[in-house]
Amino acid sequence: MKRLLVTGGAGFIGSNFVRHLLASDPDILVVNLDALTYAGSPANLEDLPDPSRHVFVHGDITDRPLVDGLLRRHTIDTIVHLAAETHVDRSIVGPAEFVRTNIEGTFILLEVARKAWLEDKLLPVGEVRFHHVSTDEVYGALDPAEPAADEEHAYRPTSPYAASKAASDHLVRAYARTYGLPVTLSNCSNNYGPRQFPEKLIPLMILNALEGKPLPVYGDGRQIRDWVHVDDHCEGLRTILRRGRPGETYHVGGGVQVANLDLLHSLCGLLDLRRPSTRPYAELIAFVADRPGHDRRYALDIGKIERELDWQPRETLDTGLAKTVDWYFDHPAWIEAIRAQPGYRAWLERNYAARGSNG
Ligand code: NAD
Ligand code: TYD
Numbered sequence: 001m002k003r004l005l006v007t008g009g010a011g012f013i014g015s016n017f018v019r020h021l022l023a024s025d026p027d028i029l030v031v032n033l034d035a036l037t038y039a040g041s042p043a044n045l046e047d048l049p050d051p052s053r054h055v056f057v058h059g060d061i062t063d064r065p066l067v068d069g070l071l072r073r074h075t076i077d078t079i080v081h082l083a084a085e086t087h088v089d090r091s092i093v094g095p096a097e098f099v100r101t102n103i104e105g106t107f108i109l110l111e112v113a114r115k116a117w118l119e120d121k122l123l124p125v126g127e128v129r130f131h132h133v134s135t136d137e138v139y140g141a142l143d144p145a146e147p148a149a150d151e152e153h154a155y156r157p158t159s160p161y162a163a164s165k166a167a168s169d170h171l172v173r174a175y176a177r178t179y180g181l182p183v184t185l186s187n188c189s190n191n192y193g194p195r196q197f198p199e200k201l202i203p204l205m206i207l208n209a210l211e212g213k214p215l216p217v218y219g220d221g222r223q224i225r226d227w228v229h230v231d232d233h234c235e236g237l238r239t240i241l242r243r244g245r246p247g248e249t250y251h252v253g254g255g256v257q258v259a260n261l262d263l264l265h266s267l268c269g270l271l272d273l274r275r276p277s278t279r280p281y282a283e284l285i286a287f288v289a290d291r292p293g294h295d296r297r298y299a300l301d302i303g304k305i306e307r308e309l310d311w312q313p314r315e316t317l318d319t320g321l322a323k324t325v326d327w328y329f330d331h332p333a334w335i336e337a338i339r340a341q342p343g344y345r346a347w348l349e350r351n352y353a354a355r356g357s358n359g
Contacts, residue, residue, distance in 0.1 A: 003029045005076045007061050007109065008083030010034035012196040013133070013230055015044035017082065020234035023049040031074050033067070034083065035060045038343050039197045043334055061105035064112060071116045077123050078241060081109055082133045084168075087199050088159045089351055092292055095160035102164035103171070106132070110175045118179055130183045131241060132172040136226065136253065137162035138187060141295035148226075148257075148299035151187075151249045158293045182246040186237060189253035189300050192320065193230035194327040198338060199347060202321075205264060206328045207335060209271050209281045216352055219290030221261030224297040228254035229320035232313040239311040253300035254313050254320075261285075266317070270325050288355035 004021070008014040009032035018030055034040045036058055048054055055074070059066045061083050070076065083105060085091065085098045113130050116122045139149045140156030157166040175181040192202040205215050236252035244250060258266075268281035305311045315323070328335065338344055 002027060002078075003031070003074055003076050004078045004080060005031045005033060005070060005074070006080045006082065007033050007105075008040070008081075010036055010040035010042060010044050010056070011082065011086075012039070012044075012193075013191055013233060014040075014082045015195055016193065016230045017080070017234045017237060018045065018054065019048060020231070020238065022053060024238060026050075029053050029055070029074065031055045031057060031070055031076065033057045033059055033061065033070060037085075038341065038347075039086065041337070043337060044195045062100065062108050064108050067109060067112045068116065071112055072122060075122065077127050078129045078131070079109060079113060080131045080133065080237065080241070081106065084165070086161065087197075088137070088161045089199070089291060090347070091159055091161035091164070093350070095164075098160050098164040102161075103167045106168035106171055110171060110181065114175060114179050114181055118181060125180070125182060128182055129241065129246070130172065130175075130181055131237070132169065132183060132185045133237065134165050134169050134185055134187045135162065136187050136189045136251075136298045136300050137295065138166040138169060139298070142297045142299055144297060148301040149251075150301040151251055151304055158295055162295075176247055184240050184244045184246060185249040186240055186252050187249065187300070188233050188236070188251070189226035189228050189298060191228055191230045191233050193324050194331075195334070196230070198335070199344075199351075201260065201263075202267065202324065203328065205267055206271070206325060207339075209268065209284060210275070210328075212277070213284065214286035215264060215268075215281070215284045216286055216288040216355065217261060217264065218288060218355070219294060221264070221287065222259045222296075223294060224257050224259050224299065225263075226253045226255070226257045226298055226300050227263070227317055227320075228252065228313055229315035229323075232315055235314075236305065236311050239305070239309050243309045245308075250305040250309065251300045251302050252305060252311075253302045254315070254317065255302055256317050257297070257299045258317065263317075267321060267325070270321055274325060275329065288352065
């Protein structure tokens with residue numbers, strides 16, 4: 001693992017992953033390709049541990065000549081593919097961009113890798129790896145009594161986001177099987193932590209609470225998610241790159257499943273302790289119209305990566321949430337920059353006004 005191309009490295013998980021790599025592996029170069037959509041920002045890449053080993057490229061993963069040039073110019077031996085459109089609610093309002101980036105973008109990366117690594121033999125095939133980062137959402141909703149999904153679980157995606165990620169997973173496996181491309185895949189549960197764009201549940205709720213705005217809970221709030229701190233995900237990815245077997249899929253998750261409403265009460269409790277207000281933050285909770293097709297329950301079995309690669313999440317939900325709240329408290333300028341994006345305000349109005357909330 002010497003010369004990596006990380007896609008989507010200016011986004012939430014990508015920027016944490018780039019930091020994690022630079023801090024943990026002194027002998028690697030990271031080429032970071034990111035289109036800087038609303039979800040990506042150069043601010044996420046400020047104060048990197050060793051910026052001299054990081055090359056940022058502003059560009060799109062669907063730009064084949066660009067990606068091809070990067071692979072050859074930097075003799076890339078490892079691609080870690082994180083770039084994606086990622087928000088389920090946006091995929092419901094506008095699925096086209098999800099098909100373009102998540103399906104077509106993955107296809108183009110695979111094609112470039114196949115040509116450079118397998119046809120032109122840029123590097124010995126035993127030295128290259130395409131790692132694809134995916135989600136537990138490809139499995140769709142699990143029944144209440146069903147065991148957590150393992151790596152053999154059937155794909156039943158329900159949202160346009162999940163369907164586009166499922167399609168990309170299938171393409172990656174097809175390139176491994178048909179052409180012999182050395183790939184690994186990981187399906188991860190809901191991440192949280194520093195630099196998560198505040199359209200996702202946890203940062204949205206922290207920001208709303210600090211402004212005294214309603215905390216909009218979709219439906220009855222009893223939907224269950226498995227939460228993993230982003231640092232644990234990053235270490236999981238690094239572990240797979242170092243020790244994962246080519247052709248294999250690994251689940252990365254927090255091993256804890258919580259209903260949204262319970263999570264929100266924990267978060268409000270933390271906020272009450274750390275930034276007391278005149279009234280408990282839980283009084284801001286407001287039930288709003290549900291997400292269409294809202295998956296009731298996700299749960300990932302992480303036994304394989306624990307057994308085979310000796311990886312385990314380190315953060316509990318309590319420790320991880322506390323660190324996350326502190327990070328948002330400590331970075332008001334990061335928050336203000338996002339609040340100043342006209343598109344951000346417009347998204348909140350569009351998504352929440354339609355649900356009968358000004359959240
Ligand atoms: P994010 O939305 O925070 O960031 C996505 C990044 O990709 C942004 O920096 C954006 O600019 C970039 N990007 C988007 N389209 C692009 C394009 N066409 N070309 C180049 N760059 C582009 O996403 P995230 O939450 O960091 O998720 C990263 C990956 O992890 C995604 O593949 C996602 O499916 C997966 N994942 C996320 C979670 C989660 O809870 N956030 C859970 C499991 C898996
Ligand atoms: P989200 O963070 O969008 O992640 P995902 O849909 O990928 O799981 O949402 C997490 C859960 O929180 C999901 O069940 C939807 C719910 N949710 C709300 O109840 N209110 C909100 O305002 C948001 C953004 C999400």
